Amino acid sequence: MTTESLNSGDFRSALGSFATGVTIVTTTAPGGVDVGVTANSFNSVSLDPPMILWSIGKNSLSRPAFAAAEYFAVHILAYDQQSLSSRFSRRGEDKFAGLDLERGPGGVPLLKGCAARFKCRMAYRYEGGDHDIIVGEVIEFDHFDKSPLLFHRGKYSAIATGAAGEAPFASSFLGFMLARAEYALLQPIRRELLRLEINIGQYFALSALGVKKMSMAEIDDLGRLYDCSFDHASALELKRRALVDDAPEDGGSRLQLTPQGRRLMWQLLAIGKDAEATLLEQFEPWEGQWLKGALHRIGSTMPSIAAETRGAN
Secondary structure (H helix, E strand, C coil): CCCCHHHHHHHHHCCCCEEEEEEEEECCCCCCCEEEECCCCCCCEEEECEEEEEECCCCCHHHHHHHHHEEEEECCCCCCHHHHHHHHHHHCCCCCCCCCCCCHHHEEECCCCCCCCEEEEEEEEECCCCCCEEEEEEEEEEEECCCCEECCEEEEEEEEHHHHCCHHHHHEEEEHHHHHHHHHHHHHHHHHHHHHHCCHHHHHHHHCCCCCCHHHHHHHHHHHHHCCCCCHHHHHHHHHCCCCCHHHHHHHCEEECCHHHCCCCCCCCHHHHHHHHHHCCCCCCCHHHHHHHHHHHHCHHHHHHHHHHHCCC
């Protein structure tokens, strides 16, 4: 494409082919107000003296603060700091609210948990089209053993570090990845179950009974798909706590939730849906729907796998 026919949207898409790290640049404005912006226009310039550069849009609300700054700090974000990147990319809010900060040269705010931090003295500032190019002399830096957050084609991603540049098995095998995602989603529920002194098998039984009345054998058989077991002792404990009782119309052959058990299930469901919503905030709406569809297709193979396992035993 020639410069005569160059389209700004196409140009931005072409630039997006280059994967970059994600940084947050902070300073203190005149008057002592903390200022910070998300930027992926970061580059090293020189090793001797140590210098870096980044750029800020001329229409940025933070531009005057950086134009007047004597010191600033560049934070290279770690793989788990996507929410922080999103926070500092928004306009017109207190981006530092609730954050545990440190202070660097000139009192600039320093964020924690990053992959690296560069504390800089303003060296040069140039005009570069619709951006200002800011060059800083690095006077201090911190480096932490954390994988960086990446940005590519309008999306966040991360890389896993491993020997000889290869991703470790746990970061490339789908089984481990799904287990790690399950742990992240269930962690808030597990904390509540621990507080309530309910084990994971009992929680599964309560969840199953939230759908329909079931016998102990049916619950245990379904639980095989999720590595959960439900025995007579577990049923007696849930009955003792008035969370389940026998369904009278079935002569006691099936269990049902009590009103108290149903209230508990709604409480746990709310915790789980909140954890899910927090997770899906990292994705575009279509990505969340695609993920659920893909997991549903994977899960649809489970009954046949369970049947094969029972047959092998």
